[in-house]
Amino acid sequence: MAVRIFQRLARLQARGSLNSQQFVAKPPGVRPWSRATFATGFVVTTAGIVTYLYDWKDDDHSVTATLHGIIKKSQWLIHAKSVASPEPLSDNKSPGFRVDSDSSIHFPLQLSLTTPSPPLSLVGVGVRKVSFLRIQVYSAGFYLDEKVANSLRSVKGWSTFTAQHLLTPPVPASEDLESPRLSGEGLVRTLLDSGATCAVRIVPVRNTDFGHLRDGFTRALTARQKLARKSGQLTDADEDRVAVSMHQFKTIFPAGSVPKGKSLVLYRSPSGLTLEYEGRALGTVNDSWVGTEMMLAYFADKDVISPKLKEDVARGLEERMKG
Secondary structure, three states, X not given: OHHHHXXXXXHHHHHOOOOOHHHHOOOOOOOOOOHHHHHHHHHHHHHHHHHHHHHOOOOHHHHHHHHHHHHHHHHHHHHOOOOOOOOOOOHHHOOOEEEOOXXXXXXXXXXXXXXXXXXXXXXXXXXXXXXXXXXXXEEEEEEEXXXXXXXXXXXXXXXXXXXXXXXXXXXXXXXOOOOOOOOOHHHHHHHHHOOOOEEEEXXXXXXXXXXXXXXXXXXXXXXXXXXXXXXXXXOHHXXXXXXXXXXXXXHHOOOOEXXXXXXXXXXXXXXXXXXXXXXXXXXXXXXXXXXXXXXXXXXXOOOOOOHHHHHHHHHHHHHHHHO
């Protein structure tokens, strides 16, 4: 991997895509880097490149974009000079939308789909990040059936809900489902088991492709399948059915790129999971397990896809309870 990285760097520099001065440029008023400092920066930069290429597309454009971002982070770490972040867009300036403050991506308060569905309202947003450098991958918004969102108290286990219940690790189940001891992803499972429809709208913050998105979702589902198998929740017949459904899920994704700012929607109904891209239906997997587990991956007790999204949804649901 390291050899491939440096070969690419050489090609980029030969084409003029990468200026070596980026590695040694110093901000005004800062003394030249010492050898030790330069070595530290180089290690951080290289580690970031390797991590990024492991998670994302391995092409020259991605390497160049990553270097610019990693170099900036390295300079901040080495010189301990912070730069104030620009203020996020205000929701008041975008009526009918909610803005993710981390990515400045807009999410409509009401989700409109090509697939027939009940009205879906935005509950929370959050960005997904990868690697120890917290590289942003995509922003996600969670939408819930508006009727269900406005009557959460009638769902078993939700009458005393607070945000902390969703964010608290699970405890031994109580016979009284009204008890606040029902917590974590178990709460979301009871919500989905009640027949609630929901969706996750995903908007990449950098150019990617359907293959990488597909692989990420597939890894999440495979991890959920292993947990279910370990806990004895899947019979042999279930395993066979899920294997077929997972294969069908993979075939739904077309070949091609997904530019940053475009949206992909995972719509979960009681009967399965439907994918839509920019208002166009890509296909449906008619398997309730796939639809349910894909949604639960965003609220998992461990290895959650986006902690930011989970936290924001928890607060959003609590506000709905108060309303």
